[in-house]
Amino acid sequence: MSEPLYTLKCGKAGCFYPEYERKADLKDQTHYCPGCGHGITHKLMAEAIDELGIQDRVILVSPVGCSVFLYYYFDVGNVQVAHGRASAVATALKRARPEAIVISYQGDGDLAAIGSAEILHSANRGENITVLFVNNGIYGMTGGQMAPTTPVGAKTTTTPRGRNVWNDGYPLHISEVLSSLEGPSFIERVALGNPKQILQAKKAIRKALEAQIKGLGFSLVEVLSPCPTIWKMDPVEAQRYVREEMTRIYPLGAKRDRLAEAAPRPLPEAPPPLEEIPRLLKIDTRPSPPSARHLEGLEDRIKIAGFGGQGVLLLGQLIAEAGMDDGLEVSWLPSYGPEMRSGTSNCHVRLASKPVDSPLVTRPNILLAMNEPSLRKFLPDVADGGLVLYNGQHVPEDCHRPGVRVLAMPFAEMADSIGSAKAGNIVMLGALMALHPVLPDEKIDGALKRLVKTERWLELDRAAFACGKNAALELESCHA
């Protein structure tokens, strides 16, 4: 009679390391306490990885908490991260490597307290990651403090009189909260309260991973798990507590299951060839134009100021752009922030034949003031011998300064007469180029072509420039 043969039915999963080399000692045993739910959850996850044949593809994110050393055990790609941030890290891992299977393993302190923003938004974006959320209602590693998931009335080291809703609020139902979002494809709460529940947990974990493999988006399994040591129960009692008490607070079952109907997330498109990158970045790869002219000793420090919406910043950019195109050294510096959304606005422009030292214009030789407050504010700063153009009918009585030429012209009104008061800035530019001809007209026109968005405005601005230039030349000839 031949001996009956027994073959291994259930043993250590293949994606566990044969020996836990990264542990300092006890290399064949986990670091978990007797009866801890992490070990069971690890086994279920490991079996699912083996069954799905994804060991090479898995990147496992170790959290902070008792499971911080997940990477001791799992022979997969491992990344250990900051407290609460596992799903944010997992997000980027998956975005970086869409072919990888990214698993974020998090406890309840990690996920439901400090990491609540990260999990909410990862779920809401429908990140194609799988989260294993181990809920034992307590902070284990730090020694038994209250978690957001701690049952009402439960005594912990930080709720010595029991969790009091008036002080501590209520147990947080993460699976239900996340199931209110559109992003997740699969969310189920399971428990480790007895072998039947454990087998159901295994199915759920496998399903969640399948969701990711199929590209269906965010999946999460919440595992109600015993913590006998901190609960001060023996393992069998703790298991009973999970089965009978925790499941009353946290009802089991699938909270979201769109595996049948969800469409896979689109995969990223193939990147363009490297030599295409400069063009895609709108980088000008033409050879640089020869330095057209060299204005010896040019050192313009221009301040342009007005109300938001008067085109102050654009006017400055046009001068800088045209100057650069003409081979000059230039800089443009805006005032920025709330004032660019309302109120006053100003910018500093440097035009120079030598490299620009400071782009800040504190002693302008040219001030372009689009309104009276700007004129009053900056006139005292203008250097002797400077030129001021003011958008107005007359220079206010008290705004004359010896040694500074202050010229008033109704630039906005002039622009209005040719189509839009908004072109007042370009009328002013025309006048400036008549009185201070440092840039050729064709360079100004080139700058307009590059910076003005529509054909209609380009035509209007060309007319505005001519109008301002002619008016100023006329004024000059009258003076002469």
Added chain:
Amino acid sequence: MMTVEAPPKVDKGRVAINREICKGCGLCVEACALHVLALSHEINRFGYHPAVYQGHGCNGCALCFYACPEPAALEVYKLEA
């Protein structure tokens, strides 16, 4: 594939427990409906009372395996058909 010699009375299954890895939590004992597992009176090198298989009566259901938190502490074998 590992093979283990069957006992005279042919059971459908067998349990193998590594007594030096087992932490004696007793969840496997609790999981076994056939009551073929027990905690040893002896203690292992870490001071735990490891689970032991009484040697016969296992039907290979593997519920003890799923209840066990230690990946390498407990194996379940099934009788070849």
Added chain:
Amino acid sequence: MAKQLVKGNEALMKGAILAGCRAFYGYPITPANEIAEAAAAYLPPVGGVFLQAESEVAAINMVFGAASAGVRAMTASSGPGISLMGEGISYLAGAELPCVIADITRGGPGLGNIAPEQSDYFQVVKGGGHGSYRTLVLAPASAQEMCDLTFDAFELAAHYRNPVIVMADGFIGQMMEPVEFPREAKLPPPPEWAVLGDARTRPNLITSIYLEPDALEAHIRKLDAKYQRMQRESVRCENYMTEDAELVFVGYGIVSRVLKSAVNRLRNEGIRAGLVRPVTLFPFPTEQIRAAARTAQTFFVVEMSTGQMVEDVRLALAGMRPVEFYGRCGGNSPSAEEIVEKAMEVMAHV
């Protein structure tokens, strides 16, 4: 190649992409927004990832994830956001992950304002996060350097396996200057240590935890050796007219530009002024500053803060020469005129 008039912040992001950056995770904050906006515009078409995170905390940890997976990754923020990122930067340094962080500084403390300041020096240069770590810090002073130094930042980050911070004030970020971009883009393969989710990299582990004191001490010593190597090999500094300077200014970022203007004016007044401009704030150009003391009678540090870098200048000189300080803050910037005036006062007493 032709120059283009672009904002410093935009130049920074284009430099990053040309250096192979393919992931940007960020959160809106003035005056750094143009960086994220450029990333949103340009990264997806080149096969990169742009994601607006739920917070700076999430953003820096997403950078951690992308870097773990071997992608050249970055974020950008300003003072308050960098404060929030402190923990994540410490993790990146501890796990030896390369990444680039742009800090376009603004006024603090608290909400402060959005105008430019240089008051992030302590938090960025001295650490900010917990633990014995350093970040290499580059301080551009022009739009061109926003591109070039960011490009270099990715190379340095990869070389040292360490976060590199590009710290520029709001002015440098917001101003437009002509920029000549690098002609060619690069995209290095993922480094050997990265976790890619494949068979080859399965044994790889990214972590910053070393439970055993001896193991952690060895790790910290290794990091420290790296920082010392940075000090030996990667100091950058610009000297302007220091050969014969009796008065040497020290300033970085936008201030260095104003100081050049002040040097030019003082030279016209017959005062032999010069400028040492640290380009790397860590490693700090200690030797270059000491070298300037060969001619300099007095050092004059100017910052847009109440004085942070000045401590490093004093440490460098170790009492060899007097170190004067002038600072503006709150979003005010020192003008060349006021610096000249202060310098004349100082020189009158020498």
